[in-house]
Each structure stands twice: as C-alpha cells, then as structure tokens.
Amino acid sequence: MKIGNSLSISLSNRLLETSKAINKSLTRLSTGSRLTRPGDDIASFSQAVQLDAKARGMRQASLNLNAGLGFFQTADAALANQLELVQSIRDLAVDALNSELTSSQREGLQLSLNSLMESFNQIVQSTSFDGKKLLDGSLKSLDFTLDHKGNLGELQLQKSRAQDNFVLEVGTGKLEQIATSSSTLVDGAPNELLLDVTGDGNLDLITISQNEVRISKGNGIGGFAAPESINLGGGADGYHVEAADLTGNGALDLVVYSQTAGTDYFAILENDGTGSFTLTSSFAGPSGLESDSFVLVDVNGNGQKDLVSLASGGDLQLRLGNGDGTFQAATTISTGMGGGLTKIKAADLNGNGLVDLAILQADTNVTTFSGDGSGGFTSTATLTNGDASDFLLADIKGNGHLDIVILGGDSFEIFQNDGTGGFGSTQEVVGAADFESVNFIDFNRNGMNDLIFRMSDGSLALYENKSGSFSLKSSLEGDFLHGLLVGDLKGDGFSEIVAFNDMGEFVSFRLETETIAALDRLQLSSVEAAQRVVEIADNAIANLTEKITKNSFQVGRLERWSNHADGVASVVEEARQSLLEADIAFETAELVRLQILQEAQVATLSQINLNAQLVLELFKLS
Structure with missing residues (x-):
C-alpha cells in the first residue's frame, strides 16, 4: 500500500492562502484602503x-x-x-x-x-x-x-x-460744421448777438435784416429754430442791436439803432421773459451810426443800464437809464478825438470796478477812457494803428487784465494791459489776408484766450495763444462775409462758432475735441481756473x-x-477616495468567513496529520 502526504500539503497550501487573505483583509480594514499595492487592482x-x-x-x-x-x-x-x-x-x-x-x-x-x-x-x-x-x-x-x-x-x-x-476734453483746433439755416437772417453788415433771451438755458441768435429784428431760438444742439421777426416799422433800416435787462424783470430787452426816412432813432423792445418782444418806445438818436456804435452799461453804479453812444464830431452821448425801459435825455461828452469814431466798447480796464470805454477812430487809433463812476470819462491811453478797422477787448495773458487786439489790414496788433489801464508790450501778427472781424475762444481750455478771425477772403482763421504769443492753428475756407459769434450752443462746456455766408445764412461750427492729460491745468489762480480744476x-x-x-x-x-x-x-x-476606499462591511464579513475557513482548515489539517500518524504507528506494531 502506498502512503503519501499530498492531501496534507494541499491543505497546508490552502491554509497559507487563507492566512494571506486574512492578513490582506486586516490591512484593508486597518488602512481603510481597498488597494494595498498596485497588484491588487492595476486598472483602479x-x-x-x-x-x-x-x-x-x-x-x-x-x-x-x-x-x-x-x-x-x-x-x-x-x-x-x-x-x-x-x-x-x-x-x-x-x-x-x-x-x-x-x-x-x-x-x-x-x-x-x-x-x-x-x-x-x-x-x-x-x-x-x-x-x-x-x-x-x-x-x-x-x-x-x-x-x-x-x-x-x-x-x-x-x-x-x-x-x-x-484729464480734460479740449478742442484740437479743427472746425466741423454742425448746422446751417435755410433762411436769410442778416442783410448788409449790422451786428449780431448770441445770448439767451428765452430763459431756457439755450443761446439764441439775434440778427437784423433791414426793418426787422429776427430772433432765432437755440435748439440746444448747435442750431436754431426758424426766426421770429419783430418789425421796426415801414422803411426802417436797422444797424445795431444791444441787449440788457432794462426793466429789472431778469429778462434781456433789446435796443436797436435804426434809420427811417433820414431820421435816426433808438427803438426799445421789451422782453416778457419768454423771448417774446414788444416795441414799447423809440427816441431820436445821433446820426450816421453803424454797427458797434453804442453800449448798454451801468456808468454810475445805480444798478440801471445806461446808453452810451457815439455821436457826430467826435463826441459821446450819455442817456441814463430809468430802470423801466426808458432813458433820460442825452448829455454830451467830448472825447477830444475829432471825427471818424466808428466803434465803442465798455469794460473795466484798470481794475477799479468802474466802467471804462475804448473807442476806435478808423484808420488811426483806439483810445481808452477811464470812468469816474458818475458818468464822467477821462482819456487815459491812445493806441496807434494806422490801419485800424476793428478791435477786441480780451484777456490775452491770462492775468485777469483786459488787453486790446486791434485789426489793421493784413495784421493784428496786441496791446497788453498792465492792470492799471496802461498799455504796452505790443505784438504784431501778419496773416495771409486782411482781418475783418475777431472774437476770442479758449479752444484748448488752457485758460488762455485764443483768437478766431473772419478774413477778407471769406475764410475763418484760428490763432492759438501760447503764453501771449500767437500762431495760426487752423483755417477754414468759405464765404463767411458777416458776423463772428462765439458761445456754448450745446450746453456742454465747449464753445461753438457762428458766422454768416454771403446769403445772410448762419453756419455754426464746433471744434473737434480730444482728451488730454491736464496736469498743467491744476491751477487755482482764478475762478475760471478753479472751475476747470473741478471738471x-x-x-x-x-x-x-x-x-x-x-x-x-x-x-x-x-x-x-x-x-x-x-x-x-x-x-x-x-x-479617488471612493475608488480606493475599502468596503468595511464587506471586508468585515469576508474576514469572519476567512477566519472560520482558517479554523476549519486547521482542524482538518490536524485530523489528516493525526490519521497519518496512526497509520505509521500500526506499521510499527506489525
């Protein structure tokens, strides 16, 4: 009979595998991980x-x-x-x-x-x-x-x-047309005004065409409505219009210098506050006046606007205002200038708070007169220019003093104000054509007034002010033969320009803008400068x-x-945790199963080994 231990060996191997499985299960339970080594599940x-x-x-x-x-x-x-x-x-x-x-x-x-x-x-x-x-x-x-x-x-x-x-938005100097009229607003060469007569905050256009004053109400976007006409009477021929509050109601009234059948007179047009005007009175005026021939100013400081006009023989006529839209009889003031007086402007030229005058004597000079605050005037300075045709009062140096710009043929000359009403330090600039009319505009918003000119060839020319020295910035060809007005037509803080073509139609322009760094404009030297700093x-x-x-x-x-x-x-x-995490319940049950299996295998192996021992003992006995 052949005796072997193959069964025992087989069972021992199984017991070893069970022990390994128990160890692995214990490791899973102790670590909580299903995979204890890569070989447990290579894919996972x-x-x-x-x-x-x-x-x-x-x-x-x-x-x-x-x-x-x-x-x-x-x-x-x-x-x-x-x-x-x-x-x-x-x-x-x-x-x-x-x-x-x-x-x-x-x-x-x-x-x-x-x-x-x-x-x-x-x-x-x-x-x-x-x-x-x-x-x-x-x-x-x-x-x-x-x-x-x-x-x-x-x-x-x-x-x-x-x-x-x-930063600050400023003009580049390039003009762009924004609006034009389709009707004649001016006839001949009277003056024009740009101001708010309706009280709506928009600038309106006041013009004269023969016997009519025309009110073109601003639309707030750079243009004007069709004109509303005020008839000055049959045969009248208007030459000059000025605006001021003559009645104390806060609205701007109009005074028009006109001629009818050889008679020269002033007409008073009262404003009801909405821009509707009524011709309320008229009175005789000096003869032979044209555009820019009178001003409405308070010469005696009583709060009422007075009328100061040129007169024949080189004199002035002063009519004190009554505050109700009427004026007192004229008094004559001698200028000592002789004849040929063509234009008059009023402003405080010496900084004493009183109204002073500047008067143009054609082709000769501009003479300034200091006001005494009671209606009297004294000659203070004579600025000679042999070709003088027009002039402007404007602060050129940005120092708060009004300087005088005189146009003379193909050049303009600047006389700087020393702050006391004395003028000197002149500068002359020559252009490509004769300078016909001038206005000021701070196009680049640097606090220095630049100059815009209407030229004899119908063009517009913009001269940039660089610390009081001027050079041509840009020009615009056209047929602009009348007027030159500057004002903020759109209410956006930028000034527009209004001129009139050979048909008497207005054309408005804006300056192309750009945004620039404005560190050099952070100055508080004046109210105007402070306003820019706020912006x-x-x-x-x-x-x-x-x-x-x-x-x-x-x-x-x-x-x-x-x-x-x-x-x-x-x-x-x-x-990842879910992929690696052991199933504790499963592993616990598996451990119990393996432990039971291990105990059974141990018992079985013991029994097999015992049986083999008994057989060997029997062989020994035999």
Missing part, C-alpha cells in the same frame, strides 16, 4: 494615480489664484486712497470758486493741491506686490494657472498714474471709480476661478 490603481495628480494640480492652481488676489487687493486699496485724494483736490477747487479770495489765499490753496498731487504720485510709485509695481503701467497684465493642465487665464491691471486720471477732478473721480470697478471685477474673477479649482479638486479627491 492607475486611475487613482491620475485622479490624485489632477486633484493636486487643482489645489496648486487654487493656491496660485489666491496668491494673485494679493496683487489686486493691494491695487484696490491704493486706488481707494487715490480716490480720497482726488476728492480732497476737488474740495480745494470748490473753495477756490469764491471770487472774494485774495491772491495769498489762492496761493495757500494751490500749495495744498500740490501737496495732494505729490501724495497721489507717491502712491503710484510705492504701490507694489511681490516686487512688482502695480499702478505705474509697467505691469500690464498677470497670467494665472487655472487648472491641473496648466491652462492660463490673463487679468488686466489698471494703471493709475496722474496723467491717466486727471478735471470730476473726470479723475470718474476714471478712478471705473478702475476700482474693473479691479473689483478682476478680484471677483480670481475668487471664482479659485473656488472652481477648489471645487474640482474636492470632487476629484472624493472620486
């Missing part, structure tokens, strides 16, 4: 490794994005500080709008403004993160890792230098507010990207 292990790499990549992307928040949060704080400084600058400008401030007080406000600007610039230079400056424009954008694959997202940084924020500060506030909004949007994008990366990482980690 490979998938788990990939998920782990993705989760780690997303977590790192989230860290990078959170680090990027530091850039924008730092910039956000700096922008907020800049905004506070601009608000303070605006407050100073509002203070400087007070016309009663002395020069020393304005200097103090200017020093405070300069200090605030230094702080603004210091913020630009000192704001940095991780060694990178954030506001000076050197760092335009930042790239951030968005996911485990290394995909990048770009975010823009908002540069916030002083020149980026303190510039408002622009800076708008620009900074926009930058803060955009910066906040970038912060929001970073936070959303970071939250997304964290969310994806969490989902991936959960998926």
Whole structure:
C-alpha cells in the first residue's frame, strides 16, 4: 500500500492562502484602503494615480489664484486712497470758486493741491506686490494657472498714474460744421448777438435784416429754430442791436439803432421773459451810426443800464437809464478825438470796478477812457494803428487784465494791459489776408484766450495763444462775409462758432475735441481756473471709480476661478477616495468567513496529520 502526504500539503497550501487573505483583509480594514499595492487592482490603481495628480494640480492652481488676489487687493486699496485724494483736490477747487479770495489765499490753496498731487504720485510709485509695481503701467497684465493642465487665464491691471486720471476734453483746433439755416437772417453788415433771451438755458441768435429784428431760438444742439421777426416799422433800416435787462424783470430787452426816412432813432423792445418782444418806445438818436456804435452799461453804479453812444464830431452821448425801459435825455461828452469814431466798447480796464470805454477812430487809433463812476470819462491811453478797422477787448495773458487786439489790414496788433489801464508790450501778427472781424475762444481750455478771425477772403482763421504769443492753428475756407459769434450752443462746456455766408445764412461750427492729460491745468489762480480744476477732478473721480470697478471685477474673477479649482479638486479627491476606499462591511464579513475557513482548515489539517500518524504507528506494531 502506498502512503503519501499530498492531501496534507494541499491543505497546508490552502491554509497559507487563507492566512494571506486574512492578513490582506486586516490591512484593508486597518488602512481603510481597498488597494494595498498596485497588484491588487492595476486598472483602479492607475486611475487613482491620475485622479490624485489632477486633484493636486487643482489645489496648486487654487493656491496660485489666491496668491494673485494679493496683487489686486493691494491695487484696490491704493486706488481707494487715490480716490480720497482726488476728492480732497476737488474740495480745494470748490473753495477756490469764491471770487472774494485774495491772491495769498489762492496761493495757500494751490500749495495744498500740490501737496495732494505729490501724495497721489507717491502712491503710484510705492504701490507694489511681490516686487512688482502695480499702478505705474509697467505691469500690464498677470497670467494665472487655472487648472491641473496648466491652462492660463490673463487679468488686466489698471494703471493709475496722474496723467491717466486727471484729464480734460479740449478742442484740437479743427472746425466741423454742425448746422446751417435755410433762411436769410442778416442783410448788409449790422451786428449780431448770441445770448439767451428765452430763459431756457439755450443761446439764441439775434440778427437784423433791414426793418426787422429776427430772433432765432437755440435748439440746444448747435442750431436754431426758424426766426421770429419783430418789425421796426415801414422803411426802417436797422444797424445795431444791444441787449440788457432794462426793466429789472431778469429778462434781456433789446435796443436797436435804426434809420427811417433820414431820421435816426433808438427803438426799445421789451422782453416778457419768454423771448417774446414788444416795441414799447423809440427816441431820436445821433446820426450816421453803424454797427458797434453804442453800449448798454451801468456808468454810475445805480444798478440801471445806461446808453452810451457815439455821436457826430467826435463826441459821446450819455442817456441814463430809468430802470423801466426808458432813458433820460442825452448829455454830451467830448472825447477830444475829432471825427471818424466808428466803434465803442465798455469794460473795466484798470481794475477799479468802474466802467471804462475804448473807442476806435478808423484808420488811426483806439483810445481808452477811464470812468469816474458818475458818468464822467477821462482819456487815459491812445493806441496807434494806422490801419485800424476793428478791435477786441480780451484777456490775452491770462492775468485777469483786459488787453486790446486791434485789426489793421493784413495784421493784428496786441496791446497788453498792465492792470492799471496802461498799455504796452505790443505784438504784431501778419496773416495771409486782411482781418475783418475777431472774437476770442479758449479752444484748448488752457485758460488762455485764443483768437478766431473772419478774413477778407471769406475764410475763418484760428490763432492759438501760447503764453501771449500767437500762431495760426487752423483755417477754414468759405464765404463767411458777416458776423463772428462765439458761445456754448450745446450746453456742454465747449464753445461753438457762428458766422454768416454771403446769403445772410448762419453756419455754426464746433471744434473737434480730444482728451488730454491736464496736469498743467491744476491751477487755482482764478475762478475760471478753479472751475476747470473741478471738471478735471470730476473726470479723475470718474476714471478712478471705473478702475476700482474693473479691479473689483478682476478680484471677483480670481475668487471664482479659485473656488472652481477648489471645487474640482474636492470632487476629484472624493472620486479617488471612493475608488480606493475599502468596503468595511464587506471586508468585515469576508474576514469572519476567512477566519472560520482558517479554523476549519486547521482542524482538518490536524485530523489528516493525526490519521497519518496512526497509520505509521500500526506499521510499527506489525
């Protein structure tokens, strides 16, 4: 009989496998992981490794994005500080709008403004993160890792230098036509007015055509409505119109110098406050007057507008106003100039608050007269120009003093006011044609009055004022033979220009604009300068507010990207955990089964070994 232990060996091997299975089950239970080594489930292990790499990549992307928040949060704080400084600058400008401030007080406000600007610039230079400056424009954008694959997202940084924020819209000097009339508004060469007679805030156009005064109401967009006519009477021929509140109702009334059948007279047109006029009275005037021959001013300081006109023989006529739309009888004032007086203008030329006069003697000179505040005038200066045909009172140097610009043939001459009514330091500019008419306009809004001319060839010429020195900026060909008016027709702070063609039709122009850095205009030296600073500060506030909004949007994008990366990482980690996680209930039941199996295998193996031992003992006995 053949005796062997193959059964025992087989059972021992099975017991060994069971023991290994028990050890593996115990490891799973103790670690909580289904896979204790790659060989447990190669496919699952490979998938788990990939998920782990993705989760780690997303977590790192989230860290990078959170680090990027530091850039924008730092910039956000700096922008907020800049905004506070601009608000303070605006407050100073509002203070400087007070016309009663002395020069020393304005200097103090200017020093405070300069200090605030230094702080603004210091913020630009000192704001940095991780060694990178954030506001000076050197760092335009930042790239951030968005996911485990290394995909990048770009975010823009908002540069916030002083020149980026303190800006102003100005004219370029190029004229663009915006409107024209389809009816004749002027006839011959009377003067025209551009002012608000309706009280609606829009500038209206006042013109004369033979025996009619025509009111073309402004539409607020650069044009005018069809004219409404006021008849001066049969056979009348109007030459000159001026406007002032003669009755104290706050509305501008009109005074027209006219001729009828050889009789010269002044007609009074009273305004009811809506732009509707009534011819209320008329009275005889001096003979032979033409355009720019009288002014309406308060010569005696009683609050009533008086009428000062040229008269024959080189005299003036003064009619004191009664405040009810009528005037007293004329008194004659001798000028000592002789005949040939053609134009008169009134303003405070010596800074004493009283009305002074400037009178043109054709082809000879302009003479100034200082007013005494009671209706008397004394000659103070004579400005000689042998070709004098027209003149303008305007502040050329930006010092608050009215200078005199005299047109003479193909040149114009500037006489600078020393502030006391003395004139000197002349400058002569020669043009390509004769200068017919002149007005002033600050087209580039630098506080210096530029000059616009109507030329003898029908063109318009714009001369730029550079610290009191003039050069041709631009010109526009045309047939503009009458008038030259300047005013803000659209109510947007920019002046438009109105001229009349050979048909007597108006043409209005605007200046093409551009936005420029306005740091050199942050001056509080006058009310007008302070008004510009308020506008510039408002622009800076708008620009900074926009930058803060955009910066906040970038912060929001970073936070959303970071939250997304964290969310994806969490989902991936959960998926990986689910893939690796042991089934505790299953593993526990399996362990119990294996332990029972192990006990059975041990018992069976023991019995087999015992039987084999008994057989061997029997052989020994036999």
